[in-house]
Amino acid sequence: MLFRRWRQSLQFRAIAVALTLTSVAFLATGSFLSHQIADRLFTDRLNQVLEEARTDIDTAQASFDASDASDRTEVQALINSTLGSLSQDTGSTDHRWILIPLDQGPGQSFVGVQSESSWMTSATVPQQLQQRVASADGTYWQPASARMTENGPEQPVIVIGDVVQLNQNSRYGLYFVYDFSDPQATLDSIHAVLLLSMVALLLLVGTIVWYVTREVVRPVSNTARVSQRLSEGDLDVRMQVRGTNEVARLSRSFNRMADSIQTQITQLEQLSSMQQTFVSDVSHELRTPLTTVKMAAEVLYNAREDFDPVNRRSAELLHNQVDRFDSMLSDLLEISRFDAGAARLDMASTDIFTVIYDVVEAAAPLVVTCGSELTVRSTLTRCVVQMDQRRIDRILRNLVTNALEHGESKPVDIYVAANENCVAVAVRDYGIGMDEEQVTKVFNRFWRGDPARARTVGGTGLGLAIATEDTRLHGGRLEVWAEPDNGACFRLTLPLLRTQPLDPELPNPLSLPPADRFTESTARVTDTGSLQLTAPAVGPTVEPDTGQLLIAFPAPSDDDAARPGSESGRTPASSGDTARREPGAVTAGGVVVPGETSRGQTGPTGGTHTGSSAVVRGDGTEKP
Known part of the structure; x- marks a missing residue:
């Protein structure tokens, strides 16, 4: 959601960038100020308590040196009176003292751990600080946490310690625990103020940026909306003009x-x-x-x-x-x-090879005149398509005629392939070809590649424009590829079913242009202008992947061999031959045609062999 808004809204992007940069700047500034303030508060407070602790330690040591207490009771009274007076004299800071013996003396004057508050023991003083005080001379401090009242919560404190000596040179560690909750509370208050200031500043900056970007982006957004309506055909829409900016x-x-x-x-x-x-x-x-x-x-x-x-x-x-x-x-x-908008389709299920062979047969005189060679190449022999036969016939006639006219007596190939969604027919020539500019204009009305070029068949330049409209009515595509001096290739793609549009996710059955001579021919026009069908391999086989029955042509009969115009390479089917099929489907060149009956034999393909079928008309004549 946010990513989509980021990509689609300039105002949202400007506000997001401004708030992000402001937050980064404020966090950096706030962190610096917080560090400086905390350091100053802590340093000032630490210097104060260190000075006070040194003074109290010196005062206590002087009192201990002046005393002549010899037994434990007198020493205990000396400690209480001396350290108690220090607590009463110092009213500016809240602190507690703890006295921990460093030497376990055997004398009668030895006293144990003494503390101003009963809830404070030797455990209140960090062990590391005790070791440092016992091993070296000087005053040391260390932060810790302790309860300053009997039932109160633990608070941040500073423990300061040094060595003092009582009578008979007994060494004790005198520690003062100073309350640092006030500086921490002050620092927390400063942090809260900084955080509230940051939130207020972000709101202020966001509001300012929103207003500024709104004033700048709103005209751009209005321009975009007006442009979109204009592109959709609303030519009367205009922008409002305000001011002179x-x-x-x-x-x-x-x-x-x-x-x-x-x-x-x-x-x-x-x-x-x-x-x-x-x-x-x-x-x-x-x-x-x-x-x-x-x-x-x-x-x-x-x-x-x-x-x-x-x-x-x-x-x-x-x-x-x-x-x-x-x-x-x-x-x-x-x-x-x-x-x-009056063009209508007369849809019927038709074998596209029937249309192709009609077109090839009709183009035979032009093939002879041009001295070219026209060949149909496919791994299929039958493919039923829901189409308007007259319009598809017109498209293919136009493509084949153009290929022969511009093929410069070079071979012209017709490729046919299909998948579960569509069938593709490509007409490839190897003639003069076209450049990129001509390719972009080839489907325009009244356009001709070279108006001065001598033509064997007249035309208005409307053939490909009509072919494009016929293709559009079928929900198909008509595409072109061309290179100068390398020929051109037009590819017609049609959906197999009217109710099943072309699937853009599926690859086209034919590349553009198809691989040169990617399969053996199924039919071609001979030098005499007759249509020759190529015989496939003989014998039925079973497709190994799907188990479908693939039916081949039978051996030619004596009548077929003696028919005029038949050649050794042609194997038409007789009218009495009927292919066996599985119930409800006929396997024709690897394409299953539901509900169709086989009127002629079809050759096995399966990607291995190619062939063409000769279907028999109702009047007994053969039709490839």
Whole structure:
């Protein structure tokens, strides 16, 4: 939560930084002041009690030296009178005395541990201090904690000790316990004041920073909100202008920019609307006269054998150009339908290889004319997709035609692959290719890579734009890769099911571009323009990972071998062959198609072999 606020709010970040820096500065200053104050309080108090203790020790030693007490009773009375008078004379400080013998004398005058207060014993004096006093001359002190009253709590004290001698040179350690609770209470009060001052200062600094950043960030936030609304299409939104400061100048400049953008967008929308209306009107108006011209051209074309060579050639040219004009007009009408939002899909479950082979077969004359080689490559032989067959056929025809036109008589490959979510079809050529700028414009309307380039098939530059719209209607993607002099590759990706969109987490079944010749071919167009199917390995196998049945082509019959146009590498299926399948599914090239029946044999793939299936039409003709 805080991290998200830190990233999204400049005001929160400024306040957090200001409070953090203020806290660090105050802690450093407070620690320094606390240390100095505590040191001064402790030093002054320590010097005071040390001076007082030395005076009392000297006074006690003088009294002991002047006394002639000889027995224990007299010595006890001397100690009580001398040290008691010291406690009565010193009224400025609260302290207690303890007398501890250092030598265990055998005489009658020896007395034990003496204490002003009964609850104080030799244990009150730290053992380390007792050792230091006994081993060396001088006055020593050490901090400790002790009870200054009988039932009171332990308080911080300073114990000061020195050696005194009684009669017969008996050595005793005289210790004074001074109460240091007052300096500690003073220091605690100072700490409390510093802490309260820190809290008050943080609140004050936070309030000041909040107000300042609010005044600075609020215009920026308003600008961000207005910009977002402007980007969402609300062209009428503007910023409020107040005063003549920098923010006001920013608001005025922003509003002028918004006015300019609104004017330009309005003009572009008007021009676009006029263009769309013009294209739609012209396309519809030309349809009727074109139909009449086309009928007349058909009549002339069918009767061309009765004409002389010049008129015969003219009839052929007229027929071809009218067909080309009709195709161009159809593209314009299709674009107008996309602009009007009237395009609809006619969805059906279709084997995409059927569409691909239709496209390849239709492109066979162009393959022969271009002197190229068109090959279908895949590890699959069947893949059913929910799609509008007419639109997908149009997309693939456009991609294949463009690849052949710009392929410079080099091979053109069609790759097909699928996973559990989608199917991908890539058309790869090795021709002139495109640079980065051309790649960014390739899907624009009326754009052509080289308008001056001679073309074998006419076009308006709308083919890829229409293909993009058809792909969008299917919820798919149409992508391009190209390099100058290394060809181009267009990849069409479609979801297998209409209700199951493309999963962005799954990798695409085909890389862009696919690995060169990554698998054996399943079909190709020969030099004569006929469609040749590649025979897969013979014999059913079982896929080792899933246990699914993979069905291969049977051996060709004598009728198939004798059929005109059949080659040694082609193994079509006869109409009487029906593949056995598991209940509810047909395994086709590793893709399970629920609810489909097998009308023809499919070849085993499983990533090892490739092949193509020849399905049989209802009229008995074969279809790859």
